[in-house]
Amino acid sequence: MNPVPWLQMTNMISYQGLVRTFPKDEQPPVVLPFYTFRMMVASGGAILFISLWGLYLFFRGRITIGKVTHNKLFLLTATAMLFLPYIAIIAGWWTREIGRQPWIVNGLMRTEDGMSVMSLGLAIFWLVGFAIFETAVIAGTLWFIAKVVRIGPDLTSNIPDNMHEPLGNLDRPSNGHADHPEYVRPV
Numbered sequence: 001m002n003p004v005p006w007l008q009m010t011n012m013i014s015y016q017g018l019v020r021t022f023p024k025d026e027q028p029p030v031v032l033p034f035y036t037f038r039m040m041v042a043s044g045g046a047i048l049f050i051s052l053w054g055l056y057l058f059f060r061g062r063i064t065i066g067k068v069t070h071n072k073l074f075l076l077t078a079t080a081m082l083f084l085p086y087i088a089i090i091a092g093w094w095t096r097e098i099g100r101q102p103w104i105v106n107g108l109m110r111t112e113d114g115m116s117v118m119s120l121g122l123a124i125f126w127l128v129g130f131a132i133f134e135t136a137v138i139a140g141t142l143w144f145i146a147k148v149v150r151i152g153p154d155l156t157s158n159i160p161d162n163m164h165e166p167l168g169n170l171d172r173p174s175n176g177h178a179d180h181p182e183y184v185r186p187v
Contacts, residue, residue, distance in 0.1 A: 025102065026102060026103075028098070028099055028100065028101045028102070029098055029099075029101060032094065032098050033094070033095045033098050033099035036091040036092075036094040036095045036098070037091070037092075037095045039087060039088075039091040040087075040088050040091035040092040040095060043084040043085070043087045043088035043091065044088050046081060046084055047081065047084050047085065047088070050074075050077060050078055050081050053074060053077075054074065054078070057071060057074060068153075079149065082145060086141075
């Protein structure tokens with residue numbers, strides 16, 4: 001007999017054995033939450049790794065403004081990691097939502113008891129509306145990310161010392177008329 005039975009949940013076979021002790025109608029699906037949880041953790045681990053790598057390069061003085069283009073592998077890896085937060089969020093959501101089935105509130109309310117009463121037409125309307133909204137959000141995100149990547153960083157601008165850039169000459173123009181002040185960027 002294992003003195004700490006919750007340690008058995010560290011592998012899928014023990015977890016499936018634990019799930020089988022519940023009545024058949026109260027058993028959640030096992031396979032999909034098992035893999036979505038690992039996708040979530042792997043995405044988070046990769047994000048942590050790239051963050052620690054960036055800190056290492058920063059503290060070693062290899063990722064300064066002047067040297068940032070010399071770290072092509074880091075930049076390519078960081079760019080490839082753009083979608084990992086989205087994968088982690090969606091995988092975590094699937095893990096939670098599928099893993100809690102068939103309960104909304106454990107032991108009190110089942111998912112079939114928590115459904116809204118609506119007509120088929122209204123359900124289709126909301127499903128289509130939600131799909132259009134989510135498609136627009138994903139398309140907007142992809143468009144914005146592609147735009148930022150296409151433009152790239154501005155490596156030609158002069159970088160002011162101490163990260164303070166003066167706005168330039170804020171005095172009134174010589175004609176005395178200042179309906180919109182001119183901000184001259186110092187050279």
